[in-house]
Each structure stands twice: as structure tokens, then as C-alpha cells.
Amino acid sequence: MSTTFNEFSGKKVFLKMENLQKTGSFKIRGAMNKVLQLSEAECEKGLIAASAGNHAQGVAYAGKARNVPVTIFMPTGTPEAKVNATRGYGATVKLVGQNFDEAYVAAREEQLRTGATFIHPFDDLAVIEGQATVAMEMLQQRPEIDTIVVPAGGGGLLAGTLLAVKSTRPDIRVIGVQSINAPAITIAYKGKNDGILTFQGKTIAEGINVKVPGKLTMNIIHSFVDDMVTVTEQEIASAILFMLEREKTLIEGAGAAAVAAVLNHHTPSSAQNIGIIVSGGNFDIGKLAECQQMSLKVPLAK
Missing domain, CATH: 3.40.50.1100 (Rossmann fold)
Structure with a gap:
């Protein structure tokens, strides 16, 4: 749990630091x-x-x-x-x-x-089941969590989270997060089209920059997710700097997307105990200057 994060977000926040995992991500x-x-x-x-x-x-x-x-x-x-x-x-x-x-x-x-x-990166049941262990650990460690916020690209981590959470604690909300420049799952979930992006923008969250989400993952997401939200590139950049400056931890853009969603109040106001999956930390240090330039445009919400 992060006291600093709690002060900025107005919530009680628990960070699942998958950036510390072997190979640097979930x-x-x-x-x-x-x-x-x-x-x-x-x-x-x-x-x-x-x-x-x-x-x-x-x-x-x-x-x-x-x-x-x-x-x-x-x-x-x-x-x-x-x-x-x-x-x-x-x-x-x-x-x-x-x-x-x-x-x-x-x-x-x-x-x-x-x-x-x-070995498919997300549209494979064995892969999804492996990713589900992240949420399983979260619930074991912090059963008071009422909302879990998950970055999503192809949907493997989000689908795994949903299978783990909704089979045991259906009362817990699961919110998926994407960059506004790569929102394939969000578009499909909102019913605007089949989710295949006709235009794929540049994003600092390259780990979730997927044009076509998985069929298996989308079936699970459609069935169980509570909401999909997007964050701006400026919000992601600010979240990277926030974690570096305040938490002394360098995370990548994909993991920062979930952090950004909470810091900028894109999650339900009724959520009080929020678990955030910080999915990875394999960040190109050369992009820190770019993050600083971008983040100045949108100050962190407090």
C-alpha cells in the first residue's frame, strides 16, 4: 500500500508490482x-x-x-x-x-x-491461466480490495484477472485500461465495431499497443468485465514520472496506464480499496525526457 498514492488519489490503493517479477513483467x-x-x-x-x-x-x-x-x-x-x-x-x-x-x-x-x-502472447488458455495468478495473489494478500484496475492490450492479463476474480469474488469490480491511441478492446466492448483498429496511433505504452484483440480474450472480457476506460498519453507519461519520483520505481507505459486511470479519477467514485496491476517495468530510459515534456501538459490530479 502507498500512503503517497492514497493522498493523490483519495483512495486506499494497493500496487501489485509485477515490474519486480522475473523478466520484469507479469x-x-x-x-x-x-x-x-x-x-x-x-x-x-x-x-x-x-x-x-x-x-x-x-x-x-x-x-x-x-x-x-x-x-x-x-x-x-x-x-x-x-x-x-x-x-x-x-x-x-x-x-x-x-x-x-x-x-x-x-x-x-x-x-x-x-x-x-x-506461443501466443494472449489468445491461449494456458497463457491466460498463468496471468490469472496475479489476481489470485492479490485477493489472498488483500481481500478487502473492491476494485481491480488492469492494463489491457490483447487482453490476456485482463481475461486472466476476470477468470480469477469473478469465479470467487464476483462482487469485486474489474476495470480494464487502454491508451486512447490503442483502444481496440475498449471499442469492441462499447459495441462500436468488432474491435479491429482502422487507425493505430503511437503510444508510449507499446506493451499494450495491439490492433486486434484476441478472440478468446474478448469472449471472456465481454462476459465479465465491469468497464473499459482509456487514458491519454499525457496521463500515462505523468504516471510514469509519479511512480519514479514518489515511489522510487521505474515502470513502463503499459503498467503506468492502470496507475494513470486511478490518479486521474477514471475509476468509479464508489471504489475505495483499489488494487492496481503494475504490469511491467521494462522501460526505455531514453524516453524519460519525452515523458517530462508530455507530462507538463496535464498535471497530475490530486
């Missing part, structure tokens, strides 16, 4: 759960995945644990810290495309050519 949970369930035959030709960065590290780490070669396709603009960390876990990295979706297409083409086993 993604290790789903990747490890999936890879450990694979048969020897599925591992024989290696593993392949597409990722904006965090899933890449999770799959690379899990593949190394099973002594299986891993190839990861990542967008060309992926932060260097994520690329280097993925290579550090022994994976072969191929930088392709301008965003996750283009890297995903390239990875699928390579998977068809080689016969490698594809």
Missing part, C-alpha cells in the same frame, strides 16, 4: 505456464512467438528453462532494453514491422515454414 507467468505444459514433440522444432517485448522475455526464459531454442519476432521500434534482455535469455530476435501486429504476421509465416510451436 508475462513470465503465462509463458512459463504454457511452455511447461508442452510435450517433447511440441518442443522438438523449437518455439516461436511475436511480442512487443515482455512476452518475448517470458518465452525466452521459459524456453531456456526447458532447453528449447526460441525465436522471437519484435517490432522495429521495440525498446532496446527489451530486445537486449530477450537476447540475453538466449533467444534469436528478429525485428520486423512497425507494430506488434506486423511482427505477429511475420512470426506466423515463419512458424508455418519451420513447424515450430507458436
